[in-house]
Amino acid sequence: MLKSADQGYIQAETAIGSYYLENHHTGPVPNYADADRWLRMAATQGDAEAQLWLGLGYKRGFFGGIDYEESLRWLRKSAAQGLPDAQVCMGQTYQYGEGVPKSNDRAAYWFKRAADHLSDISGAFEAEGELAYMYRDGRLNGNDVEAYMWFVVVDSSVDPAIDPATDDDVKEVAKRMTPAKIAEAQQRARDWINRHPRLHRLPAVLNP
Numbered sequence: 001m002l003k004s005a006d007q008g009y010i011q012a013e014t015a016i017g018s019y020y021l022e023n024h025h026t027g028p029v030p031n032y033a034d035a036d037r038w039l040r041m042a043a044t045q046g047d048a049e050a051q052l053w054l055g056l057g058y059k060r061g062f063f064g065g066i067d068y069e070e071s072l073r074w075l076r077k078s079a080a081q082g083l084p085d086a087q088v089c090m091g092q093t094y095q096y097g098e099g100v101p102k103s104n105d106r107a108a109y110w111f112k113r114a115a116d117h118l119s120d121i122s123g124a125f126e127a128e129g130e131l132a133y134m135y136r137d138g139r140l141n142g143n144d145v146e147a148y149m150w151f152v153v154v155d156s157s158v159d160p161a162i163d164p165a166t167d168d169d170v171k172e173v174a175k176r177m178t179p180a181k182i183a184e185a186q187q188r189a190r191d192w193i194n195r196h197p198r199l200h201r202l203p204a205v206l207n208p
Contacts, residue, residue, distance in 0.1 A: 005038060013042035014050040021053060021062055032063045043074060051078035052086045059089070059098065068099025079110065084123025087114035091130060104139045115153075116196075124196075128154045136173055147173045148185035149192065156193050164189075 004012035017039030020031055029035055042050035055075030058067040078086035091110035094103045114127035132150035134140045152164045164170045174182055
């Protein structure tokens with residue numbers, strides 16, 4: 001891998017850099033200078049994965065300290081290329097105000113972009129969950145229809161055999177809804193799931 005990276009193969013540069021960060025969650029890694037160097041080489045050549053790792057590294061202090069400005073710089077580049085995990089990180093950056101003013105609307109913008117992916121289950125699934133709880137908790141301008149819809153969408157990617165009416169989160173939101181609003185939320189969920197068939201399967205109870 002090092003021989004390949006030394007010859008400028010971008011994917012190898014990213015892999016070497018990410019190996020230094022593997023299974024690490026907080027604080028500086030022992031060889032953070034090498035991790036930064038390899039990831040930066042790939043990131044400056046436009047590799048979205050390397051940009052994501054750099055963004056996470058500076059956000060979590062892997063490279064000797066937390067630097068939100070540098071983190072945002074790389075996460076934004078990666079997210080702009082459409083990497084769902086980077087888009088989720090951008091959403092969380094605004095959600096918690098990490099180097100930027102807190103903004104639930106900006107957070108939701110990035111979560112929705114991540115959730116709309118058709119093939120990447122990790123980032124899309126996490127974004128769906130974030131949106132469900134943001135609507136449920138009233139952190140976004142909207143209504144219970146959105147919260148209900150997103151909880152059903154999340155359930156459909158976990159286990160399509162789940163009856164949404166038995167999900168505790170769905171039941172809690174449904175207490176505040178009329179039958180008409182519940183029907184509207186179910187239709188929205190049905191439409192979303194049908195547009196994203198690789199990540200979700202329509203629950204049997206929602207089949208028309």
